[in-house]
Amino acid sequence: MAQVKRVRRAVSGIILLDKPRGFTSNAALQKVRWLLNAEKAGHTGSLDPLATGVLPLCFGEATKFSQYLLDADxxxxxxxxxxxxxxxxxxxxxxxxxxxxxxxxxxxxxxxxxxxxxxxxxxxxxxxxxxxxxxxxxxxxxxxxxxxxxxxxxxxxxxxxxxxxxxxxxxxxxxxxxxxxxxxxxxxxxxxxxxxxxxxxxxxAGPFDLSQTVSLEELERVHTEGGAEAVDAYLKPVDSGLEHWPLLQLSEHSAFYWLHGQPVRAPEAPKFG
Structure with a gap:
């Protein structure tokens, strides 16, 4: 009998995992991806298997911003x-x-x-x-x-x-x-x-610290009780890693071109800090 292919979900957001000791970063990512049944996933820089702690995991649209977390202090x-x-x-x-x-x-x-x-x-x-x-x-x-x-x-x-x-x-x-x-x-x-x-x-890792993380055991428990949708509760917004960036409002006209990958002219230079 043919094996039924699992249909993954198009979920987007960031899960801040407290990576357990003994896991590679990719193994931890794939485990959480399975729990979420997520279509697209990526992490933001490796932690040695020996290491524990803050490992931001990006899903869906959040993977587009993963480089900014990779470059963070x-x-x-x-x-x-x-x-x-x-x-x-x-x-x-x-x-x-x-x-x-x-x-x-x-x-x-x-x-x-x-x-x-x-x-x-x-x-x-x-x-x-x-x-x-x-x-x-x-x-x-x-x-x-x-x-x-x-x-x-x-x-x-x-x-x-x-x-x-x-x-x-x-x-x-x-x-x-x-x-x-x-x-x-x-x-x-x-x-x-x-x-x-x-x-x-x-x-x-960047703007995130240990107080914001969730353990793998907790994610597994939630998944056991409520399935992949229950794990969604731990997804942070796609832009949560960019909250320290300045906010720039675009007109509807400019937003159209920006969303299609075109450069747009800002009315003024955004200010950091």
């Missing part, structure tokens, strides 16, 4: 395991070096300012960046190491929340493209003992 809280260096710079990688830790809180706090502001950061080999069409992590798994160009990133906040024995909790606010694994690894090298990311939680 991010916030994180991370736990750095001092004294242990791993192949992937996180807790899932093979341990390659262990060193004793003799770091005090004043020493660490005195070091952090050099990592704030504009930085040149070399992306890790274990990343989704591509070289000649191949993701770097695939080359790394094959034992290859290729030269990576440093990238300009900005660290606007880097604060020590606590230091307990050999585990340092840090709060970070940064520009897009910043690798927290690389930041922690660089701090470990500067301390002389090495370090890797033991825990990572994204606390902010």
């Amino acid at each position: 991010k916030g994180y809280e991370t736990v750095a395991q001092l004294g242990v260096t791993t192949l992937t710079a996180d807790a899932e990688g093979e341990v390659i070096e262990c060193k004793p830790v003799a770091v005090t809180q004043p020493q660490l706090e005195a070091l952090l300012p050099q990592f704030r502001g504009d930085q040149q950061q070399v992306p890790p080999m274990y990343s989704a960046l591509k070289r000649d069409g191949q993701p770097l992590y695939k080359l790394a798994r094959a034992g290859e190491v290729v030269e990576r160009e440093p990238r300009s990133v900005t660290i606007t906040r880097l604060d020590l929340l606590s230091l307990e024995n050999d585990r340092a909790s840090l709060a970070v606010a940064c520009s897009k493209g910043t690798y927290i694994r690389t930041l922690v690894e660089d701090i470990g090298q500067a301390l002389g003992c090495g370090a890797h990311v033991a825990e990572l939680r994204r606390t902010q």
